[in-house]
Amino acid sequence: MNLLRDQSAALRTRSPLAYLQGMSRGSLRRALHIDLLATVPARVTSALLLVLVCVAQPSYAVEAQPKLDIGKGGQCVEDTQWMRKNHMHLLKHGRDDALRLGIRDEKHSLKTCIECHASTKDDSVTARADSFCVGCHKYEAVKLDCFECHSGTRKSAWLQQRNAK
């Protein structure tokens, strides 16, 4: 169970280093198939592991996590990790309720996301490579269709722009 959790954590972070560090010594031995070393004292295994990791490091260059401009940020409407995994479900169900039934859930609406997470520099969640939505979607290579119709800017910024015309 522990191993499973560690593996999923490692998958999330996408770093082989984190994957190895997260494992217990026993599971590490099994994973690396170093059965012959089973009798070698733990300290030697650790030292060997350290060498392995150091050697492995350059070839498995740790991918940089996307650094996002989270705008105002602060306390999100749900737990951050939960939102990373489930925001698309909120948006998809919310859109049908809002449009077809007229139930507008302000707390979980796309507009509310943008209100908090649009950059404080350009009032947008899509304008730059590190903008809140674009940053992660580019990293994960998931196409982002929302903003072909929906505006990615704050309403206040849009009003300002319109009134300037």
Add this chain to the structure above:
Amino acid sequence: MSDMDMDRRNFLKTSVGAAAVAIAPGMMLYSVAQAKGEGASSKVRWGMLIDTNQCKPGCNDCVTACNNENGLSGETKATDSQWIRKIDIKDISTGREISLPMMCQHCEHPPCVDVCPTNASMKRADGIVLVDKHRCIGCRYCMMACPYKARSFVHEPLTGQNPDVPRGKGTVESCTLCVHRIDVGGKPACSEACPNQAIVFGDLNDENSEIAQKVRSVASVQVRADLRLNPGVRYQGI
């Protein structure tokens, strides 16, 4: 009473209790779901009454307000979206000229909804006819079905939409009765912008509303009433 009977009695008692516990959460969920967001109610029928006697030829304020509110370009080329148009008509036999705004009439039985192959064209419970652009495939059957020519197709990619009014290439669109304003207690931009208050907006089902009182007291007609679509938009003086 034997022990066996006692057991049976207890068993029944706990079963009834367990059943009550099993049902109660379901009932609570139902009541919470009802209270959370009411959404559009079928008790309401949004509509407009347009007094053509008050509508001045040459005045375009309602159109400009609509374009401004919904982020339309305001151009009138064949490929540009127009959600509301001003129409000037003349009775040839008498020479009487009138001017009126024409837009989606928000029919009770909308032909655009009948023909839509993907259920994108839809009528909300409160009578507002909308296009669900998440589903629209841009086939344009609804544009052909609409007797009022109220719908437009978006031909070009768009940028800078109003955050409240998503619009995009490849979908059909039309007057939404400013649904984003109505849902927060406002009224449509055209109605608000008219300098002569020629466009009265309100709930036709609420007998105390201004619009309901007015349609009760003055003669008004629906355009192409012969089609029996029962539009929510009515005209006075034509």
